[in-house]
Amino acid sequence: MEVRVFRGVPGGEQGEVAYDVPPVEGMVVLDAIHHIQKHLQTDLACRWNCKAAKCGSCSAEINGTPRLMCKTRIDELPEGPVTVRPLAAFPLIKDLVTDVSWNYEVNKKIPPFTAAEGDRGPWRIQEVDIDRLYEFRRCIECFLCQDVCHILRNHDMRDRFYGPRFFVRVAGLEMHPKDVLNRVEQTRAEGGLGLCNITKCCTEVCPEHIHITDNAIIPLKERNADAHWDPINFVRRKLRRDSGGGAATRGLDEEPAGGPPR
Amino acid sequence: MAEPYTTIDCDVLVVGAGGTGLRAAVAAAEAGCRVQVVSKSLLGKAHTVMAEGGIAAGLGNVDADDSWTVHFADTMRGGKMLNNWRMVEIYAKEVIDRVFELERWGGLFDRTEDGRIMQRAFGAHSHRRLCHVGDRTGLELIRTCQDKAVHTPGVEVSMEYTLTQLLGDGHHVTGAIGYDRNDGQFVVVRAKAVVLATGGWGRMYRTTSNSWEGTGDGAAMAYLAGAELLDMEFVQFHPTGMIWPPGARGILVTEAVRGEGGMLFNSEGQRFMLEYDPQKKDLSSRDVVARSIFKEVKAGRGTPHGGAYLDIRHRGAEYIKKKLPSMWEQFHSLASVDITREPMEVYPTIHYTMGGVRVDPESAATRVAALYAAGEVAGGLHGSNRLGGNSLGDILVFGKRAGEYAAEYAKTVGSAPVIADAQVAEAQSDALRFLAGDGDATGENPYLLHEALQDAMQDDAGIARDQQSLTRSLEAILELQERAKRMRVGGGRVLNPGWHSCMDVVNMLTVSEAIVRSALERKESRGSQWRLDYPDLSEEQGRVNYAVYRDGELMRIRAVPLEPIPVELSRHLEDG
């Protein structure tokens, strides 16, 4: 079985190298890479950790599609050589490893979970109030969504766009019944929410099957519409601003912040 | 003369960015220290994500008569009374607050009908006690701690750095040296106190649920720096790991499957746990269940791939997918098995190491000044066998304590410690010797040595052991240690996994030697240590822990008597 692996470092020689890997029943692409490391090329670089699709380290582009190497079975791929390349949206370090540190910088910009002052629990939280959050918390930060998103991948708008992973993070915080901050305006102005044209590639590649577009990004766009495209809110905001009040950014602001425990 | 290197100055150096490291970092920073966290992987990828079942805490949300005292008793009994009772006491008391704290930091849990944290049954816990979120509680914990840590002022994180040595004089540590995995450049971290939070070691075994990181770096570094390693013979086999396909062998199948009602069967359709432990059945402690599966397979009642069947189908597809989503996904994508319709095939896999650096129960301090250890790398809490759900609690409780006490110590240190250039130079050449450069790369291949070590450990120091097999294993390890000196790899210093593996192999060999020597010393069967030649508990050996320490180039071992349990605590043990 032929596995063609991208090799190279920035500024150096780069290209795909073909390796012959003996097929084993049920093997995944990461098994093939490990075989190459062990027997053919000890310095072939790749990231991996759990090998069970729980940590999101072994992201790569397999036959042109961003996927986890530990979860992609060779027998599911079409016949013929398997091509493994590093993520295209991030700077190359070596072989299959890219520099994804930018993502961690973005995370630092998002204000963390903040409960109301003095609301220290133990809390009573109803399942109905958090059941849509579980999905967001499944994210394993493999950054495949960031990689496939054309805004980062082709337009390189890192300075103006957080990327799908962090819209998921913001959505998870915004919908948390105990969180009292509002990050929608920041996500619009700094995070580039409006740049997303909901073409759903992030959702397609998510190995955790998080419905990034439908359940995180679109609800955030709707919350942004509450704040900026709602004429009643617009008037209310104008009035408040005129009377010296702060700009209201939360749209339909009817629930008491952090509501009392029941 | 040392090669050029970067120096990072901090008050507290935290080695490892799993749950322990992050919790320690937050604690030390909140105490006013500048904290440097160093992680071998990217942030949030640590082994904590593999913990699935939950956090054991005696909240009594589901079973009202549960409390910390019952949790204390269950844990002591699970560890066959070899645990450090004070650690267990602290743990059982404080884990409750740590769970609520996690929730205050934004962590989510499944809820009960009345909105409290949901708790599930787990092996050898007498009550439903595991706070959980589906079957990915570890991910929830690490993500919550990660977000807390990066937003805590004073915490700096360096990702993808490997530390190779603690610096100091054998009685006192002053920092550590290592390299940036991505460019191979050396870095020295000068610290007033160091917290080891490096997790466990399972990679020296062939069938393991551990990631590549579980190479025992922390234990090996601490040992070389003068600390003692306690209870090293106790290595936990998780009863249920995947066995097919070959590439997935060893991947964990969470105990939550049994917690949610899953049952084990042999190839003849018998529910064999009824026989081995009629009381706790499939939810017996891990050592018992693992041994039972092992015996069934040995007796010729194994499945086609040599394991046992684990069946959860009776809970219905919807329930399974709600409570065990990642198990469903794991079997579906890796083994093409739909666990709502077919049973799983499982076999024990190396999962956890009860042993570790010997620490003071209150402060997590080692016997080396300024060096602290917490979480899986530390020993003492779990005795000879860990109960499921006690590791996620451990890392929070003792991570916090280690961070606080390290910060307290750091504040007593006036100026930044001085690091001798010679020590740096020596550590550098220790690392660089494995690079063949342009010359010959005909030395030993680290990957193949690793494989040979796995054979020696899996076959001769595995789930069942005896004097002969352990002696064989020790001989093999000593021989491999010699061969390891001749390891050479091609390629440069830029992100060269072959080179990195050389250092991992050296650490694994040190730790493996400690495991085997301790296992030889303990001539009894207790918890995870199953000696075929000494099948029973020994009262005399039940009164001591064994501690391994360094004496020059020699590894020595000594018996450390257990502290007597105070009367007011031992009362709780009689209750159950």
Added chain:
Amino acid sequence: MASETTAMGPSAGASTRPSAGPGLVARLRRDAPWWVLPATVVTSLTTFSGYALWTALLGHDRWGPYLSPFYSPEIAAGRTRASSAIFVAGAPLLFRFTCYYYRKAYYRSFLLDPPACAVRDPHRTYSGETSFPTVLNNLHRYVWWLVAIVVSFLWLDVFRAFFGTGADSGHIWLGVGTGVMLGNVVLLTAYSASCHSFRHMVGGHVDCFSCVRFGKARYQAWRGVTLLNIRHPMWAWVSMFSVWGTDIYLRMLQAGWFLDPHIRF
């Protein structure tokens, strides 16, 4: 038909249901070259728009009790059928144009922004939905209300067809055409009730259902819309073809190609 392209198969927002593996469409898509999907979308949408324009300009009368969805409600009485159609077609067209699903379809297929996942997006500059005219897509929620009115009239049309009009007034009329109209309005209702903006309005904006008034009902409503919303792309396509099909059916009746099988009593 080009349908939803989420290869993993959708599942409920809050449920943790993993995928059942790639469906037929996903499999076809995986084996087909990337341009097949955008080409299909462009062809169908262009043809439909062309047809809508043509039928609107042409105008036609009702057949028996049946009225084409293109001409309902008949609000422009006294003017020509054509202008009425252009007027009432505006809301549904705007609705589809600002729909979160159709946006994906046309951004990908017409604007090639990007043409397919991990396929190079050819544009040098990009502003997404931050500038005119695409920024107006934020108004989708208001168009939803207009469409809600139109769909109500379509229900009324079915009701009227059922009870007969003109000479048949007072009789119950059950014909294939009644079924076609009913099917169409059901699909259109499903399409508009599965709308993302509607999902937000009924409960998506609430952070704590148990802290607000009628929280339980709103949660249930939100769950219901969410279940429909999972198949929003399917409703979008199917309802587009049903509108089209209904009009074609009536046109064939008018042309006298065959008689509508019906019972009258």
